[in-house]
Amino acid sequence: EDGQIDNQRGALVVLEGLDRSGKTSQCNGLLSFLEGLGFSVESWRFPDRKTGVGEMISSYLANKSQLDDRAIHLLFSANRWEKRSLMESKLKSGTTLIVDRYSYSGVAFSSAKGLDIDWCKAPEIGLLAPDLVLYLDIPPEKAADRGGYGVEKYEQLEFQQKVSQHYQILRDDTWQIIDACLPMEDVEKQVRELVLDCVTACRNGKPLSQ
Ligand code: DGP
Ligand code: NA
Numbered sequence: 001e002d003g004q005i006d007n008q009r010g011a012l013v014v015l016e017g018l019d020r021s022g023k024t025s026q027c028n029g030l031l032s033f034l035e036g037l038g039f040s041v042e043s044w045r046f047p048d049r050k051t052g053v054g055e056m057i058s059s060y061l062a063n064k065s066q067l068d069d070r071a072i073h074l075l076f077s078a079n080r081w082e083k084r085s086l087m088e089s090k091l092k093s094g095t096t097l098i099v100d101r102y103s104y105s106g107v108a109f110s111s112a113k114g115l116d117i118d119w120c121k122a123p124e125i126g127l128l129a130p131d132l133v134l135y136l137d138i139p140p141e142k143a144a145d146r147g148g149y150g151v152e153k154y155e156q157l158e159f160q161q162k163v164s165q166h167y168q169i170l171r172d173d174t175w176q177i178i179d180a181c182l183p184m185e186d187v188e189k190q191v192r193e194l195v196l197d198c199v200t201a202c203r204n205g206k207p208l209s210q
């Protein structure tokens with residue numbers, strides 16, 4: 001029925017993990033998988049480097065500009081805030097969003113620098129809550145072995161080890177932890193099942209929350 005379809009909302013699915021954990025490949029795979037099933041779906045990522053704020057973040061990550069740790073933290077957060085209303089309208093109109101990094105990256109990466117964790121969480125309050133968080137779990141040493149890091153600011157083993165510890169502090173029972181060291185097809189299979197369940201629950205009326 002048309003009326004019912006209007007009310008079916010999309011799911012907010014977030015993938016988190018260290019750099020080189022395989023998030024981006026899984027996001028791409030999920031997009032084509034869900035499209036193939038006929039769902040309305042988009043793949044997003046944070047930071048979104050295309051906005052004005054995103055360009056500042058990108059320049060910081062490329063070591064082309066220096067910024068105070070708290071200033072860059074707030075820019076990453078602002079980059080999520082500037083997409084919030086679009087995110088909400090997409091979800092309400094029935095589009096599922098597969099998001100590569102979200103607030104958890106914000107808190108894990110900044111608290112790994114030594115910033116107070118509650119201070120890091122504060123600017124994230126009021127953003128939309130994910131319906132599903134998939135954490136691609138990989139030891140930092142293994143991630144570093146995977147074809148190596150790029151040249152961006154955070155792509156160093158010692159820092160990624162700290163980020164990993166801070167993700168462990170953040171993670172709760174609602175996260176789905178996926179062993180990212182398994183063969184890619186096995187990771188993909190688990191990810192697909194979890195996401196399909198989540199998308200179904202959201203279509204069946206699970207409320208969107210902040
Ligand atoms: P990516 O485009 O996913 O490779 O992300 C770029 C880098 O920025 C990566 O090392 C993770 C880090 N990052 C992503 N989101 C945040 C955030 O909100 N805060 C901080 N401090 N770092 C972030
Ligand atoms: Na990166």
Ligand code: NA
Pocket residue numbers: 019020023024
């Ligand atoms: Na990435």
